[in-house]
Structures are given as structure tokens and as C-alpha cells.
Amino acid sequence: MTGRLFVIGLGPGDLALLTGEAQAALDQCTDLFGYLPYIERLPERPGARRHASDNREELDRARAALALAAEGASVGVVSGGDPGVFAMASAVFEAIETGPAAWRALEVTVIPGISAMLAAAARVGAPLGHDFAVVSLSDNLKPWPLVLARLGAAFEHLRAILPGETPVVFATAVTRPDERVEIVTLAEAEATRADMRTMVLIGTAETRRIPRGEGLRDWLYAPRSSGVGRASA
Amino acid sequence: MTGRLFVIGLGPGDLALLTGEAQAALDQCTDLFGYLPYIERLPERPGARRHASDNREELDRARAALALAAEGASVGVVSGGDPGVFAMASAVFEAIETGPAAWRALEVTVIPGISAMLAAAARVGAPLGHDFAVVSLSDNLKPWPLVLARLGAAFEHLRAILPGETPVVFATAVTRPDERVEIVTLAEAEATRADMRTMVLIGTAETRRIPRGEGLRDWLYAPRSSGVGRASA
Numbered sequence: 001m002t003g004r005l006f007v008i009g010l011g012p013g014d015l016a017l018l019t020g021e022a023q024a025a026l027d028q029c030t031d032l033f034g035y036l037p038y039i040e041r042l043p044e045r046p047g048a049r050r051h052a053s054d055n056r057e058e059l060d061r062a063r064a065a066l067a068l069a070a071e072g073a074s075v076g077v078v079s080g081g082d083p084g085v086f087a088m089a090s091a092v093f094e095a096i097e098t099g100p101a102a103w104r105a106l107e108v109t110v111i112p113g114i115s116a117m118l119a120a121a122a123r124v125g126a127p128l129g130h131d132f133a134v135v136s137l138s139d140n141l142k143p144w145p146l147v148l149a150r151l152g153a154a155f156e157h158l159r160a161i162l163p164g165e166t167p168v169v170f171a172t173a174v175t176r177p178d179e180r181v182e183i184v185t186l187a188e189a190e191a192t193r194a195d196m197r198t199m200v201l202i203g204t205a206e207t208r209r210i211p212r213g214e215g216l217r218d219w220l221y222a223p224r225s226s227g228v229g230r231a232s233a
Numbered sequence: 234m235t236g237r238l239f240v241i242g243l244g245p246g247d248l249a250l251l252t253g254e255a256q257a258a259l260d261q262c263t264d265l266f267g268y269l270p271y272i273e274r275l276p277e278r279p280g281a282r283r284h285a286s287d288n289r290e291e292l293d294r295a296r297a298a299l300a301l302a303a304e305g306a307s308v309g310v311v312s313g314g315d316p317g318v319f320a321m322a323s324a325v326f327e328a329i330e331t332g333p334a335a336w337r338a339l340e341v342t343v344i345p346g347i348s349a350m351l352a353a354a355a356r357v358g359a360p361l362g363h364d365f366a367v368v369s370l371s372d373n374l375k376p377w378p379l380v381l382a383r384l385g386a387a388f389e390h391l392r393a394i395l396p397g398e399t400p401v402v403f404a405t406a407v408t409r410p411d412e413r414v415e416i417v418t419l420a421e422a423e424a425t426r427a428d429m430r431t432m433v434l435i436g437t438a439e440t441r442r443i444p445r446g447e448g449l450r451d452w453l454y455a456p457r458s459s460g461v462g463r464a465s466a
Contacts, residue, residue, distance in 0.1 A: 014254070016254040017253070017345070018252060019347060020248070021247075021249040024249070083359070084351065084354045084358075084359045084360070084362060086362065089359035089454070090359040090362030093358050093359050093454035094441075094456060097441060097454075104443060104445045105449065108452075110358065112250070112347045112351040113347070113351075114345045115351065118318070118345040122316075122343035123343075125322065125326050126322035127317070128317050129322065134361075208326070210330045213338070216338065221326035223327060224291070224319070224324065224373070225374055
């Protein structure tokens with residue numbers, strides 16, 4: 001008897017951003033594994049056991065989920081955002097590669113989710129409308145002060161090559177009750193505005209900013225016709 | 234009286250990848266604008282007029298949608314994948330910036346969707362598990378032969394700096410009935426395998442490939458601990 005493993009993207013926070021496919025997978029799992037705050041977003045369901053763990057135990061969590069699936073269970077590993085972007089899916093496949101050979105034959109389905117990057121971009125317009133690069137700010141495998149120092153160094157570097165008024169977005173806890181979205185300029189951007197729940201979107205010299213007046217947040221967008229447009233998230 | 238404009242991401246194809254938020258927006262629109270194949274994915278609904286147009290008329294479509302919203306309608310502009318990634322949201326904001334001042338006060342909501350990039354990555358494992366860059370292969374504003382020539386040049390350049398066995402994924406029409414996903418090596422990658430519905434994911438020297446044996450597609454993943462990992466999509 002062979003079980004199944006679903007690696008399920010829950011999206012950035014608000015469950016309205018869950019897909020139908022993710023919900024269908026959640027509904028058929030007998031066991032759910034995940035970082036406690038992600039597991040807690042989901043309503044409890046009779047017949048579905050919940051295995052919550054600390055965020056730093058990704059590989060152990062993946063191995064426990066795979067072992068249970070190999071016994072025949074329908075197992076879900078839940079992840080915030082998209083499970084493939086700096087999240088649980090890599091840990092699951094690392095566990096498969098380094099685990100028992102039988103795990104390679106398991107049916108594993110990665111179910112994409114709305115990444116924080118896409119949700120944050122949507123809040124301010126369309127800053128990812130042209131080519132962009134995505135860099136992890138996770139402190140999962142390195143200390144947060146090092147992440148902040150690198151972000152600060154990136155701002156310094158970019159100030160030397162981009163106009164001071166280039167927009168920079170700090171989008172924290174997007175779609176969650178304590179969401180906070182600020183648009184500043186590159187000249188005034190400070191790394192310490194970010195915490196672990198923050199997406200930092202850095203525009204380019206071609207990013208457009210549309211002023212909207214008192215009480216309305218400006219819109220940002222990258223023109224599709226950008227010649228050399230590039231945004232980092 | 235003020236209307237609303239929703240820019241709605243439909244995801245890569247299969248409507249199971251639609252979010253609840255996107256469905257709720259679709260349900261309340263009196264008018265839907267979009268490229269004909271996207272509009273046709275949606276079931277018809279009494280009370281919702283459908284305005285389908287050609288894919289090359291993005292700005293005109295955005296202006297027509299905004300004009301109707303400014304008259305008080307609840308208007309949806311639908312987009313494949315995520316509307317912010319090389320899609321309709323940029324056109325909407327360009328139309329706002331260059332249109333009547335009153336459009337700046339309109340309530341515009343961008344509703345993210347599962348991008349083809351995320352769906353394609355999920356099919357093969359977790360190739361975007363570490364830092365990556367995203368480059369548009371759209372022929373919307375340039376001829377397709379030029380796009381292919383650039384992709385071929387990129388392969389040539391990467392062959393000079395990456396191992397020949399670096400994996401390259403051609404993922405076409407993901408989640409649609411004619412989905413086709415192939416993993417090849419950088420040494421054998423040919424740009425002509427791609428068409429306009431293809432995501433090309435190029436691994437790095439650190440991308441791992443897990444052989445699974447006869448009849449099962451290999452898994453790819455980027456280790457989260459990658460020092461300099463980088464994948465392009």
C-alpha cells in the first residue's frame with residue numbers, strides 16, 4: 001500500500017488566497033505537518049491529525065511526513081506562500097534524496113500557492129511587470145543581523161547606480177490583520193524597516209510611480225515596454 | 234457614483250488553481266474584459282457581460298475597462314497566471330497614468346494568481362528553492378524569432394559557465410489538457426523546444442536531480458543551503 005504526500009502552499013496569510021486545489025488536498029489528508037503558525041491558520045477537521053513543529057526543523061519535519069506517507073497515509077506538508085519559493089518543498093526533496101530508496105517511488109504532489117512576493121506586488125500595483133530577480137531574506141539558515149547587513153549593503157550599492165527617487169516597497173505581513181505597506185525612496189530606504197515577514201521590492205530607473213493624492217497610496221508599475229527594466233523582490 | 238476595477242489572476246489554466254478571492258471578485262463583476270482564451274475559461278454568468286479582445290490590444294482593453302468602472306460598474310480585467318507578472322496589471326496602471334485624472338481615484342484591486350512560473354516549478358519539484366531571476370519570453374512587444382534567438386544565446390552563454398548536465402526544464406501549457414513537461418540537460422537544450430506557452434527553467438551548478446527510475450519523472454530541487462544557488466525561469 002502506498003500513500004501520498006502533498007506539499008501545499010497556503011498563500012501569504014488570508015485563506016481567501018488559498019486555491020481550490022490546495023483546499024481539496026487539505027480535505028483529503030489524514031495528517032498535516034507544518035510550522036505551528038501555518039497549521040494554526042487552518043480550521044481543525046476530524047480525521048486529520050496535526051503535527052506542528054518549530055520552523056527550524058524543516059528536514060526532520062519532511063522526513064516524518066515522508067515516513068508516514070510511505071506507510072500508506074495521505075499526508076500534507078503545509079507551507080506559507082508558495083512551497084517552492086524558499087520554503088518546504090526543497091526540504092521535502094532533500095529528505096527524499098537522502099532517505100530510503102522507497103521514498104523515490106512515492107507519489108508527491110507540489111501544490112503551488114500565492115507567494116508573498118506576488119501578494120506584496122499586487123498591493124502596490126504592478127512592480128513586477130518586467131524582468132526581475134528574487135533574493136531570499138530568510139534567517140532560517142543564517143542570523144537575522146547578517147540578513148539585515150546584506151540588505152543594507154544592497155541599498156548602498158543600488159544608490160550608487162540608481163536615481164535616489166527609485167521606489168522601494170516594504171510590505172510586511174501582507175493579507176494578515178497587521179499588514180503594513182510603505183513606499184519610500186531608495187535614498188531614504190533603511191534595512192531596519194524590514195522584519196522576517198517583510199517583502200522588500202526595489203524598483204528600477206524605469207519603475208513608474210503614480211501619485212494619487214491625500215489619503216490614497218501611490219501606485220507603482222513596471223512598464224511592459226521597459227528596455228532594461230528590472231525589479232528585485 | 235464610483236465603480237471598482239479588479240485585475241484578476243486566473244492562474245495557469247486549470248480553474249482548480251483559482252483562489253477564493255479571485256472567484257469572489259469574478260462573482261461580483263458586471264463586466265469582464267480579457268484576452269479571448271482567458272475569458273473562455275470562465276463559465277458564463279447572467280448579469281456579467283464579457284468583452285473579449287485580442288492579446289495585442291492590452292492598453293485599449295485597459296482603457297475600456299477603466300472607462301466603464303469610472304461610470305460606476307464593477308469591472309474585472311482577467312489575466313492568465315498572475316496579473317502582475319508580465320501581464321495585464323502593468324497595462325492597467327499605464328492606462329491610469331496616461332488617462333483622465335479621475336481614474337487615479339478609482340478603487341483598483343489587483344488580485345494575485347498562481348503564475349505559470351510557480352506552477353511549472355511545482356511540476357518538477359522545487360527548482361526555485363533558492364535565489365532566482367525571471368525573464369519574460371513574451372512576444373507581445375517583439376517578434377517571436379527574436380525571443381527564440383535571445384533564449385538560444387542565453388543557453389550558449391550558460392554552457393560556457395555551467396556544467397553540461399545542469400538541468401533545463403521546458404514546461405508547456407502547465408495544468409492544461411495538453412501539458413508537456415520535459416527535463417533535459419543544458420548541453421542538449423535547444424531554444425526551439427519552447428513556444429509561447431512554455432516556461433523555461435534553467436538550473437544552476439547546485440540544482441539537484443533525483444533519478445526515480447523507469448516511467449517516473451525525475452525530481453529537481455535547489456537546496457535551501459545553496460551558497461550561490463540561482464535558477465532562471
